[in-house]
Amino acid sequence: MNKIIGLLLFTLTLISCKTSEVEIIVDNGLLLKNAQIISPEDQTISSNDFIVTAGDSIVYVGEKKPKVKGAFTTIDANGKYIIPGLIDSHVHVTGTDALSDDExxxxxxxxxxxxxxxxxxxLYFGYTTLIDLGTAKPDRLVDFQKMEVRPDLYYAGGGAVIGNGYGLSNWEDEVPNFVYQENEAYPFPDSYVKENHTPEAVAKRIAESGAIVLKTYYEPGFDPAQPRFPTPSQKLMSNLKKEAHKNNLVLAVHGNSLEAHGFLAEAEVDVMAHGLWNWGNHRLDSTMVLPMEIKEVLDAEIKSKIGYMPTLQVINGLRELTNAEYLDNTELEHVLPKPLLDYYKANSNIMYANVFGNAPKHIIATNFNRISEQGKLSMKYMNDNGGKLLFGTDTPSSPTYGNPPGYNGYLEMLEMANAGIPLNKILAMATIENAKAFHLQKRYGTVEAGKKANLLILNKNPLRDITAYNDISQVVINGRPMNRETLSAHKD
Structure with missing residues (x-):
């Protein structure tokens, strides 16, 4: 039906060019008038424009008042701002925040x-498109996609983890797309067939699953007292990149350390799925100066045009386990069901101990504040020197209630703004830059005819006030307008 409408629209638009009248026939459509549309590409703001949607697509954007026929709803956007729906390109939608499998x-x-x-x-915080960058529970992706009201969801195909490495801690883990690497100091189990775990086989299988990303990892581990996890060789990473591109997949790689970023900058991967906050032997001091070795690695990433996700909230979310007042934040009531929020409050000390043991909270908080500042400095350097910043939160990144869905993205934006990232850049990276990086620009990232009808109607201008992302009037998802309050967990 949408294709027929689109063809009819195209014909009618050609005719209207001669008659100076735009006539549009829609079925299940939406007409927005008096729209101030912000372009994420050049930050221009149109005034008194009209937007027409049909089904889940935008079919008209322009200054001329269209003559709309058929079944449609009219919204007067006078005094408000229209932007494309936001894209969080690094989420995990299959777990329950802060709860283990046993819980x-x-x-x-x-x-x-x-x-x-x-x-x-x-959706409450405007994220109309999500990219799940890895899950051990693919059936839950299907469950998410069956929800009547939901963001559009794309995903990585199961995680191309390195055999026996991070993400595959033992051979009993069910990670079907692990990649076997020759010459590692561990035996390959007889229960697997090596030919099924080559970069070629894994990339092909991931693409056939419908995924858009091949996600792998460079993670030697977090505890220097423990043996290192196996990490990929440059040859293996090169092969993964070649096979990913052959199958039209984006190669995104987990890595947050100086070692990992140095390796991945040399490999010229497509997307760094985390910022550089772990500086190895370097530590941020009172001078707040970025060490030369950090600059050199970031310069290499800039030169190679690698997409860089700062993921500042990974560190901040863990730090919130030390903050007794965090769970009293009333914003959480909009994104977390009350019984779950009550459970967090009753078990917050246990959750802290599960992650940090008996370590004093003030020491943990101090360390995470320093690491967070290191991440911000790395991000700011990337921005100031022409780096390719992308918006992704890694929600939820670890067993903490400090990364609540939706709200975590808004907190990431606040951190970026506070660190000196221009507001126009934040808008671009969460819309058109993400769309381009993940080859979704034909349907997402701007407000244009032919794009998906995923829109935000804001009460404030996000180019002037970062809190505009927490002042949403309506969310339009797949052409369906929804008042923001109807999306709250505590709307009653």
Missing amino acids: ELQHPELVKLFREQLPKSY
């Missing part, structure tokens, strides 16, 4: 409530 089994009612609210929580 999920013990509290199925909390899991059910969380999963029902999850897509609405992302």
Whole structure:
């Protein structure tokens, strides 16, 4: 039906060029008038424009008042600002924030409530498109996509982890797309066929699953007292990149350390799925100066035009386990079901101990504040020197309630703005830059005819005020307008 409407629209538009009248026939459409549309590409703001959608697509954007026929709803956007829906290019939608697998089994009612609210929580803060960068529970991706009201969801195909490495801690883990690397100091189990775990086989299988990303990892581990995880060789990474591109996949790689970023800059991967906050032997001091070795690695990433996700909230979310007042934040009531929020409050000390043991909270908080500042400095250097910044939060990144869905993205934006990233850049990276990096620009990233009808109607100008992203009047998802309050977990 949408293709027929699009063809009809094209014909009618050609005719209207001669008659100076734009006539559009829609079915299940939307007419927005008096629209101030912000372009994420050049930051221009049109005034008194009209937008017409049909089904889930934008079919007209222009100054001329269209003559719309058929079934449609009219919205007067006078005094408001229209931007494309936001894209979070690094999420994990299949777990329950801060709950282990055992806790999920013990509290199925909390899991059910969380999963029902999850897509609405992302929409509440304007995230109309998500990219899941890895899951051990692919069936839950299907469950998410069955939700009536939800963001558009894309995904990486199961995670091309290195055999016996980070993300595959033992051979009993169910990660079907692990990549076998020759000459590692571990035996390959007889239960697997090596030919099924080559870069060629894994990339082909991931592409056939419908994924748009091949996600792999460079992670030697977080505890220097423990043996290192196996990490990919340059030859293996080169082969993964070649096979990913052969299958029209984006190569995104986990890595947050100086060692990882140095390796991946040399490999010229497509996307660094984390910022450089782990500086190895370097530590941020009172001078707040970026060490030369850090600059050199970031310069290499800039030169290679590697997409760089700062993911500042990974560190901040862990730090919130030390903050007794965090769970009293009323914003959480919009994105978390009350019973789950109550569970977090009752078990916050246990959750802290599960992650940090008996370590004093003030010491943990101090260390994470320093690491967070290191991440911000790296991000600012990338921005100031022409780096390719992308918006991704890694929500939720670890067993913490400090990365709530949707709200975590808004907090990431606040951190970026506070660190000196221009507001126009934040808008671009969360829309058109993400769309381009993940080959989705034909359908997302700008407000144009032919794009997906995923729009935000804001009460403030996001180029002047970062809090505009928390002052949303309506969310339009797949052509369906929704008042923001209807998406809240506590709308009643």
